Amino acid sequence: MIRQDLLELAARNMRNARLRNALTTMGIAVGVASLVAMLSLGIGLQGFANHQLMKSGMFQTVFVSSKQEMRNMDQDAKPEESPALNDEARKQIAALPGVEEVVPEVRAMSEVDYGSKTNFTLVAALPPSAHDEEAVDKVKGRFFSSANANEVLVQRDFAKKLETDPDSVLGKTLTIRYAERQSGDSPGSFSIERKEKQFLIVGILDTEPFGGMRISSRARVFLPTQTAEAMNLMQPSDTQQLVRSSPGARTYSMLTVRMKSAAYAEKVEESVKKMNYSAYSYLDATKSIRRFFAVLDMFLGIFGSLALAVASLAIVNTLVMAVLERRREIGIMKALGASDGDVKKLFFAEAATMGLVGGALGVSLGWIIGRAINFGTNIYLQRMKMPAENLWSVPPLLVVGAIVFAVLVSVLAGIYPAARAAKLDPVQALRYE
Amino acid sequence: MNEETGALAIEAQGASRYYTMGEVTVRAVDDVSFTIERGAFAALLGPSGSGKSTLLNLLAGLDRLTAGSIKVAGRDLSTMDSEALARYRRLTVGMIFQSFNLVPTMTLSDNIELPLRFAETPRSERRDRVMELLTNVGLAHRASHKPTELSGGEQQRAAIARALANRPSVLLADEPTGNLDSRNGQEVMTLLRELNEKMGVTVLMVTHDPALASRYARQSLHMADGKLVSTVEALR
Numbered sequence: 001m002i003r004q005d006l007l008e009l010a011a012r013n014m015r016n017a018r019l020r021n022a023l024t025t026m027g028i029a030v031g032v033a034s035l036v037a038m039l040s041l042g043i044g045l046q047g048f049a050n051h052q053l054m055k056s057g058m059f060q061t062v063f064v065s066s067k068q069e070m071r072n073m074d075q076d077a078k079p080e081e082s083p084a085l086n087d088e089a090r091k092q093i094a095a096l097p098g099v100e101e102v103v104p105e106v107r108a109m110s111e112v113d114y115g116s117k118t119n120f121t122l123v124a125a126l127p128p129s130a131h132d133e134e135a136v137d138k139v140k141g142r143f144f145s146s147a148n149a150n151e152v153l154v155q156r157d158f159a160k161k162l163e164t165d166p167d168s169v170l171g172k173t174l175t176i177r178y179a180e181r182q183s184g185d186s187p188g189s190f191s192i193e194r195k196e197k198q199f200l201i202v203g204i205l206d207t208e209p210f211g212g213m214r215i216s217s218r219a220r221v222f223l224p225t226q227t228a229e230a231m232n233l234m235q236p237s238d239t240q241q242l243v244r245s246s247p248g249a250r251t252y253s254m255l256t257v258r259m260k261s262a263a264y265a266e267k268v269e270e271s272v273k274k275m276n277y278s279a280y281s282y283l284d285a286t287k288s289i290r291r292f293f294a295v296l297d298m299f300l301g302i303f304g305s306l307a308l309a310v311a312s313l314a315i316v317n318t319l320v321m322a323v324l325e326r327r328r329e330i331g332i333m334k335a336l337g338a339s340d341g342d343v344k345k346l347f348f349a350e351a352a353t354m355g356l357v358g359g360a361l362g363v364s365l366g367w368i369i370g371r372a373i374n375f376g377t378n379i380y381l382q383r384m385k386m387p388a389e390n391l392w393s394v395p396p397l398l399v400v401g402a403i404v405f406a407v408l409v410s411v412l413a414g415i416y417p418a419a420r421a422a423k424l425d426p427v428q429a430l431r432y433e
Numbered sequence: 434m435n436e437e438t439g440a441l442a443i444e445a446q447g448a449s450r451y452y453t454m455g456e457v458t459v460r461a462v463d464d465v466s467f468t469i470e471r472g473a474f475a476a477l478l479g480p481s482g483s484g485k486s487t488l489l490n491l492l493a494g495l496d497r498l499t500a501g502s503i504k505v506a507g508r509d510l511s512t513m514d515s516e517a518l519a520r521y522r523r524l525t526v527g528m529i530f531q532s533f534n535l536v537p538t539m540t541l542s543d544n545i546e547l548p549l550r551f552a553e554t555p556r557s558e559r560r561d562r563v564m565e566l567l568t569n570v571g572l573a574h575r576a577s578h579k580p581t582e583l584s585g586g587e588q589q590r591a592a593i594a595r596a597l598a599n600r601p602s603v604l605l606a607d608e609p610t611g612n613l614d615s616r617n618g619q620e621v622m623t624l625l626r627e628l629n630e631k632m633g634v635t636v637l638m639v640t641h642d643p644a645l646a647s648r649y650a651r652q653s654l655h656m657a658d659g660k661l662v663s664t665v666e667a668l669r
Contacts, residue, residue: 005550016538332534335495336548336595337523339516426495430534 001342010349017322021350024311024318025358031308032362032406036398037369038304042297044374044393049289059262062269062281064093064255083276084241084251093257096271098264103127105254106228107216108235113175114162121158123176124219125228129258130209141170141203148226152176152199158220159204169201176221179234183250188242192234199223308406311358312413315351319417322350323424330421331429340422347418348411355410359403366402367394439507442603442635443469443492447501450487461487463659464501469637469652471602474629476646477639479656485639486607488656492637493528493605494518506602523551527596527634531608533588535580541567541591542576548598566594570624586617590624597628604628606638610645622649 001009014021066085083089094102107124130136131143136153144151152174159166162174180195208217223231237253257272259265265281272279323330330343374392381388450462462484469475479485490496491503494510502511506525513521522528535544545563554562567573570590580588589609596604606625610618626649629636640646646653653665 001550002553004556005553009550012538328534329536332536333547333551334519335493335522335528335534337519337521337551337599339519339551341516342519342551427490430495430530 001338001345006342006345006349007353009346010353013322013326013346014350014353017318017325020318020321021354024314025354025361027311027314028308028354028358028406028410029361029365031305031311032359032402033365033369034307035301035304035405036363036366036394036402037373038300039297039398039402040366040370040392040394041373042293042300043395043398044370044391046293046297047393048389048391049293059282060259060265062257062259062265062272062279064257064272064277064279065253066251067276067278085253085255085277086251089275089277090252090255092275093255093268093272096268098259098261098268099257100260101127101129101258103225103256103258104229104252105216105256106225106233106235107219108178108233110221111177112221113177114169114172117162119158119161119220121221122219123178123221123223123228124216125225126153126209126216126222127225127256127258136205136207136209138206139203140167140206141201143203144224145202147224148230149224150197150199150227151202151224153203153205153222154201155205155208155220159201166204170204172201173198174201174221175199176223178231181232181234181238181250190238190242195231197231308409312409315354315410315413316416318354319347319351319414320420323347323417323421326421327424327429330424331426334424334426335430343424344418344422347421348414351410351414351418352407355407356403358410359406362406363394363399363402370394440471441468441504442471442473442506443467443637444504445492445501446503448488448491448498448503449500450484450491450496451499460659462491465656465659465661466501467654467661467664469635472629472633472635473652474626474636474650475638475652475654476650477637477654477656478641478643478646480641483656484659485656487659489605489607489637489639492603493526494522495528523548524599525601526603526605527593527599527601528605529589529592529596529607529609531611533580533585533592533612535588535592535595537580540577540579541572541583541594544580544591545595545598548595552599554599562598566598567591569597569628570594584617585613586620589613589617589621593621593624593628597632597634601634603635603637606636608639608641610640610642618645625649 064085066083066089090102090104093099103125105125107122109120110123112119112121112123126136126144128144128147136143139153140156141153143153154162154169154174156166159169162169175196175198177194177196180193182191182193205222209222210217235253237251241251257268259268269279269281333343370392374390377391378388445465445467448462448465449460452459452461465484465488477485477488487496491498491510492505494513498511502509504510505521508521508525510518510521535541536547539547542563545566546559549559549562564573564576567576570593572587572591572594575583575587575591580591583591589612593604604625609621609625613621622645625636625638628634638646638650643653647667651667653667654661655663655665
């Protein structure tokens, strides 16, 4: 039998038991809807979490520190084996394949003058790349014009301390008073001098940079990295270096290594470890998070599939009923020359049609449920004075996948009824009145 | 009409069909041999339970032989697999039943189109073919009616049209007038004879009515207890 005839006959058979087939199809639709709803939520949450992590530049960043550092994250480190993290090391790391930028972590407690007000706060360097990476979002005003501009960004709550209308700080200047390290004559000594520098306030940050996940995120005033480096801010590591038995040139407490993409992170981390520094990337930390989401998706998928499994039993039931009801008709078709295969295909076509229609309806239904949940969540978030988030994601692959899955499950459910119909003995079927 | 070699439409050799019911073997058709010539109008007679319907089902390719062989239009049914048998039922034989067996939810034209669908007849030819078949049995005006809207005689004529859809060489009829009053029965029998004479279709009709057999059939096969007891050739 050609496909068009098969589909015509299947459609006719389904019309003849309209209510039953419609109910079964609705069952599949509900099953698919629950699957789509669950998976979209899983994918949406994962996307949301990933987006937050991406904002922090986590996946393409490796933090390097010397094992001599006391704040070192590696418990078993043997400090004497690790070389100093100096300019030489910085150049070596910058030369590794895939590395785009190596910036020191520069931060210092400083006094900040604004008009007649004076505040003591943490000032930190922010690399210009932070802007491209979306590590800073919601900047009121603008970002640094260049890597060595005499410009600052301030945190909104800091701006509130300066002016009653925080937005009015834009375009005004502030003065940072800081300790400048001046290189001494011998490795064992350097001098420190009090300095002042004026900066133009160009932007106000509404959120903490890097998703609030780095030490420097806590700072209230941010300078471009090159500007900060040129200022030779006295760092806590400088005194540590000074009291060592063999003092050397200036070292960094920590270097932040940014790769072109997350794909390089593992290799760079390995190379840095070979150079005997401690290296740490969030890739390690997020492995468990990603595993959590994989498991979560799987469980959501299993729960979503349960409803579809129940629906598939409804298909088996509907088609077995149809076989019993259409015994005679099947007998007639066989007497007229339908082969076992034709009969089987006819039932498969009916099962697949229910799967296809149910799948398409289910995806729409799941989408509507998802929009509703997302809408509700955002109303809640807004009431809690939090920005709206998209916790819901229905990728095209999920739409296609869900429909294909529904058809597949339906056809599988049709195997038994179809085989039963095909095996029907026409002599028996036609005798039966 | 299928142009096969030989003058025989049906040739049965020791055809047997046994059923086992627990310990007991029922010999529904037991070692039956006969021949029916091409273009003949034959009747298969016998009391109920004599095995005539089982024999007809064997000839129709709906049931399978336990032993022996049956050749229809030169082809041996005993060696066919289920796919080949389906093909045989589709193209070589047509069958009509006492209870008509039209699909009640389909219109007449849909019923008649059914075997054309199984035979994968091009869709463009089907409409004409269906109308031609309906016209042949005088039911063109009933094409879009459902079977239940028709009289028994009309239903049986529609069933005949459906049985002939794929131009079979043999038409098997199982008590074709059993459910009809005498007027409708006669009409159906006249139609069968007409088709037999004009189109050369070999007709084999099962009946328990010797009068009907002697009136229309030129050859009568009598069965009892699964065996063929006599073959009578009427002179014409």
